[in-house]
Structure formats: C-alpha cells, structure tokens
Amino acid sequence: MTASTDPATKEPFERVVQAHGDVVWKVCRGLLPQHDAEDAWSETFLAAMRAWDRFDGDRVRGWLVTIAHRKALDVLRAGARVETREDGPPDRAVEPPGRDLDLWAALARLPAAQRAAVVHHHLAGLPHADVAALTGSTPAAVRKAASDGVRRLRALMTEEPR
Amino acid sequence: MTESTPTEAAMPTVPATPPQRLEALHRRLEAAATGDDAPDVHYRHLDSAVGGLLVAATEQGVVRVAFAREGEDAVLQALADRVGPRVLRTPGRLDAAAAWLEAYLAGRRQPFPLALDTRLARGFRLSVLDRLREVPYGERVTYAQLAASADAPRAVRAVGTACATNPLPIVIPCHRVTRSDGSTGAYLGGAEVKVRLLELERTGRLPD
Structure with a gap:
C-alpha cells in the first residue's frame, strides 16, 4: 500500500456518513438512551471526519463502530448513568410505542457485557473476534454473552406490555 | 446479518431507522463541523431554473458549481481528490451561494459580491x-x-x-x-x- 496520507484514494466523507450512518445509529442507540445516542452519533462522525485523511484501513464500518463504542463509554462515564435507568420520558415522547421502543428498552435492561455483545455482533454485524477485541473480552465469552443476551432480550420483549 | 450467524434464540427484528432520524442526526453533525472540525469542502444541492446544481465551497469561498449531468459521484470524488477528502453536505453553509445563483437566474445583473475559491484552475x-x-x-x-x-x-x-x-x-x-x-x-x-x-x-x- 502507498502512503496513507495520499488523499487521492479517499472517497468523499459524506459517502461514509451515507453508507454507515444507520449502523452507527443502531450501535449508539443500542448502548445509550436516545439523547445521549444522538450526541455519540455526531461525535463519532466528527472524530471520524477529523481522522479521515489518515485512515488507511479498508474496514470502515469496524473502525466507525470502534469509535462509536468509545464515545458511548465516554458518555456513560461522564453521566455516570445506571444502565437500567434509561428510556425515561424523552424516549417515549419521541418514539412511538411498539416494537421499536421495546427493543431499545429491552437492550437497556441487559447486563453490560451482554448488551455490548448483542449490539456489536447482531446490530453492527461484527464477528465475535472483533467484538472481543473491542470490549477486551474473548471470542468465546462474546459468543456466550451474545447468545445469552438474545435469549434474555426475547424474554424481556415478550413480557413487555404492549 | 442476523440470519448468517444463527444462535439458539433468534435475534429480535431490529427496527428500521426512519430517514427523518438520520436527517436530524446529519444536521447535528453539520452544526458541529465548524472551526478546527470544519470539512475541507461543504456542498449542497440546488434545484435551480436551469436544472439541478451542486454547489461546493471551501472556507475561502465557492469552489465548484456543477450541473447534474456532470454526475454527482464524479464531482464529489474530484473535490475529494483535489481539495480534500473531508467533503460534507452542509446546506446551511451555502445559503449565500444559493441566493446568488437564484438572484442571477431571476435576472439580477450583479446580485452581490460572492467569495470564490479558484484553486481548481491553475x-x-x-x-x-x-x-x-x-x-x-x-x-x-x-x-x-x-x-x-x-x-x-x-x-x-x-x-x-x-x-x-x-x-x-x-x-x-x-x-x-x-x-x-x-x-x-x-x-x-x-x-x-x-x-x-x-x-x-x-x-x-x-x-x-
């Protein structure tokens, strides 16, 4: 590969936003309450745009999800939020009731490791090994956390009042 | 992606993100992309009396006006290659250029001075x-x-x-x-x- 500073091979950043805005939103929203997720989303793309001329990998989605994961951690630390206390009034005011709210609300009730595994593996589509690298875990542990998380999610969602 | 990685229990359906949500998020990004975080190139679309236009600017001024027939992908890629890859759609930052073009096409001879960046010509x-x-x-x-x-x-x-x-x-x-x-x-x-x-x-x- 040639020098990473060569801008001639880079696609316009707007194309990155168009291609990956949705998956980054699902990651942010899967890890954070509505309003914090909005902040994390824009901070993710702002940070990515800042580094875009230096990024020389070919796995843009994984790179963005990594940034989003860190931004989500920053937000959680800054707010010192208790994860099970999310999805308060702002969510219900903005999003219509139904399956949409149910998934995010149910995700918020998972233990942190299961939540991260489900979000990064099932919502972002990362392989277990990549999720493990991201969360400082092992592929086997991520596989189990994702599997347990999905089972728990389904139980939570069927118990959820409609 | 869920289907390709089966687990014991199937992942619940992930709701589609409404386009309005992504547009609102994009506007937050546009608002934050200022100062040191400003993109290399701002651009917007303009439905003008002579058809669809793409208008692009740097922090110095308007750098590109392109007709739809030139192809948006080619125009944006050329801007990324020749000005910088941080190309962001920021309609609000190009109000002056849009107003100038609309006034000109409505018959105003000299709408107002418009800052230009002629770096694409040498x-x-x-x-x-x-x-x-x-x-x-x-x-x-x-x-x-x-x-x-x-x-x-x-x-x-x-x-x-x-x-x-x-x-x-x-x-x-x-x-x-x-x-x-x-x-x-x-x-x-x-x-x-x-x-x-x-x-x-x-x-x-x-x-x-």
Missing part, C-alpha cells in the same frame, strides 16, 4: 478564467478574442479547454464565450442552457 486556465470575469454582463466574446486578451492569441483551443473545464460555471461566465461563426457552441450544462443564459442576459428573463 496556470493558463486560471488566467483565462480571470479574463472571463471581466467580460461584462450581457456581452459576448469569441474564443479567439479571449485568447488574445489572455496574451495567447494562438491558444484558441486551450481557451476552449479552459472554458470547458471552468469549475465555476454561471458564476464565472463562460457562457458568454461563443464561436467566431456566431454559433453559441458547447457548454458544460448543455448547449441549450448556454442559449438560455445568453437570452437571460439579453432580455432580463430566463426563457423556459
């Missing part, structure tokens, strides 16, 4: 564009006259190329350059758009 092509900016509203010059005014009377073809690659059509009036035989000649936005712009400047009204 050398001889840039000097041709500089001469072009001196051609008054409503007047026409031939490629040969423009070559002479750029101190290169034999460079008529090169002048034609400079006009054909004008990064700022309409704003830098390459439509005022016509052929020596009196025909209007080719134009980036299509020959019919050139005819309409010349009519606009002659009559004050853009014909349909």
